[in-house]
Amino acid sequence: MRVLGIETSCDETGVAIYDRQQGLLSNQLYSQVKLHADYGGVVPELASRDHVRKTVPLIQEALAEAGLQASDIHGIAYTAGPGLVGALMVGATIGRALAYAWGIPAIGVHHMEGHLLAPMLEANPPAFPFVALLVSGSHTQLIAVTGIGEYQLLGESVDDAAGEAFDKTAKLLGLSYPGGPMLERLAQQGVPGRYKFPRPMTDCPGLEFSFSGLKTSVANTVVYTDANNYQTRADVARAFEEAVVETLMIKCRRALDLTGFQRLVMAGGVSANQLLRTSMDEMIRQRGGEAFYARPEFCTDNGAMTAYVGMVRLQVGTQASLAVTVRPRWPLEELLALDA
Incomplete structure (x- = not known):
C-alpha cells in the first residue's frame, strides 16, 4: 500500500x-x-x-x-x-x-x-509495549502504549506544555519566535549552577506536569538581574532547560516504574532537545532499558x-x-x- x-x-x-x-x-x-x-x-x-x-x-x-x-x-x-x-x-x-x-x-x-x-519511521523501531513521552508546544503527556491504538494516559500537564514554556521563557529572554530552539542554543553558553529553578510537581507523587510556575520563576529572576547581559541570559536559559529536562526525566522514571516497561519513546518537537536526549539515554541505560526517538526532522x-x-x-x-x-x-x- x-x-x-x-x-x-x-x-x-x-x-x-x-x-x-x-x-x-x-x-x-x-x-x-x-x-x-x-x-x-x-x-x-x-x-x-x-x-x-x-x-x-x-x-x-x-x-x-x-x-x-x-x-x-x-x-x-x-x-x-x-x-x-x-x-x-x-x-x-x-x-x-x-x-x-x-x-x-x-x-x-x-x-x-x-x-x-514517528520513531517507527526509523531503521530500529521500538517494539510494544513502551512508555511514550509526547512533549511539544501543545502537549506534555506520558502514555502507556501496548499496541496501535492501545493508549493509556498516565499523566499530562495541568497548564503550560513544556514546549510552550520554552517559547514563553525565550520571549522573556528577548529571543525571537520560535523561541525553543533559540533558547537551547543560548543555554549551551550558560554557566551551570549560577541559577537554580524549581522542578515543579516532583516532590509529590503522580505523573502530572506543571510548567507555568517555572516560567514565573524565570520571569521574576529576569526582573532582578541584568537581562541585557548576554552571559546572564545564557545562564538563565541553561538553568531553565536543566529544570525542564530533570522534571521530565523524573516523571519518565516514575512511569517506567509504574508500568514495568523497559522501553521509552520520546516524540514531539521538544524531543529534539539534545540535553533531554542525552539525559534520557543515561537514565534508561542505568535501568538496562532502551530509548527511542525520531530523527530531528x-x-x-x-x-x-x-x-x-x-x-x-x-x-x-x-x-x-x-x-x-x-x-x-x-x-x-x-x-x-x-x-x-
Missing part, C-alpha cells in the same frame, strides 16, 4: 508518500516561521491561508520526488486533529477531495498518534508521520466517510485499537 500524507494542523505544511514495502518515498515540508515571527506566535487565519497556497504545490512536488503519478497512490491520510480548526480544514478538504477524485480511500489521522509513532510536524499512521490504519480497512470532519480537540484514548 502506498499512502499520501497531508499535515496542516498548525504552522507547517507537510506532504509525504509512504510505501508499506519500500518505506518513505518522499517528504516535503514548508514552515511558516517567517510568516508568524513578527507576531511572536501563530496567527490562525494566516496559517490557514498559507496552507491553502502551499498544500497542492507540495503534493505535486512529493509525487515528482517519488517519480509517481496519482494512479500510483492507494490511499490518502490527512491530519484531522487536534490542531487549529481552520488549518485542519485545509488539509482535510484537499485530502478528501483528491481521494474522491482518484477513487481511493481516505482517513483522518490523529496528530499526536502521528508523533507517537520528524520530531516537528511533518507529513511522513501522517502518511505512516494512515498506511497502518488504511491497510486494515479503516477509512473516513465523504463528510469532512476535523476535531480541534481529540483525546488520544478515543482512538480504536488495531489487532496485532
Whole structure:
C-alpha cells in the first residue's frame, strides 16, 4: 500500500508518500516561521491561508520526488486533529477531495498518534509495549502504549506544555519566535549552577506536569538581574532547560516504574532537545532499558508521520466517510485499537 500524507494542523505544511514495502518515498515540508515571527506566535487565519497556497504545490512536488503519478497512490491520510480548526480544514478538504477524485480511500489521522509513532519511521523501531513521552508546544503527556491504538494516559500537564514554556521563557529572554530552539542554543553558553529553578510537581507523587510556575520563576529572576547581559541570559536559559529536562526525566522514571516497561519513546518537537536526549539515554541505560526517538526532522510536524499512521490504519480497512470532519480537540484514548 502506498499512502499520501497531508499535515496542516498548525504552522507547517507537510506532504509525504509512504510505501508499506519500500518505506518513505518522499517528504516535503514548508514552515511558516517567517510568516508568524513578527507576531511572536501563530496567527490562525494566516496559517490557514498559507496552507491553502502551499498544500497542492507540495503534493505535486512529493509525487515528482517519488517519480509517481496519482494512479500510483492507494490511499490518502490527512491530519484531522487536534490542531487549529481552520488549518485542519485545509488539509482535510484537499485530502478528501483528491481521494474522491482518484477513487481511493481516505482517513483522518490523529496528530499526536502521528508523533507517537514517528520513531517507527526509523531503521530500529521500538517494539510494544513502551512508555511514550509526547512533549511539544501543545502537549506534555506520558502514555502507556501496548499496541496501535492501545493508549493509556498516565499523566499530562495541568497548564503550560513544556514546549510552550520554552517559547514563553525565550520571549522573556528577548529571543525571537520560535523561541525553543533559540533558547537551547543560548543555554549551551550558560554557566551551570549560577541559577537554580524549581522542578515543579516532583516532590509529590503522580505523573502530572506543571510548567507555568517555572516560567514565573524565570520571569521574576529576569526582573532582578541584568537581562541585557548576554552571559546572564545564557545562564538563565541553561538553568531553565536543566529544570525542564530533570522534571521530565523524573516523571519518565516514575512511569517506567509504574508500568514495568523497559522501553521509552520520546516524540514531539521538544524531543529534539539534545540535553533531554542525552539525559534520557543515561537514565534508561542505568535501568538496562532502551530509548527511542525520531530523527530531528520528524520530531516537528511533518507529513511522513501522517502518511505512516494512515498506511497502518488504511491497510486494515479503516477509512473516513465523504463528510469532512476535523476535531480541534481529540483525546488520544478515543482512538480504536488495531489487532496485532
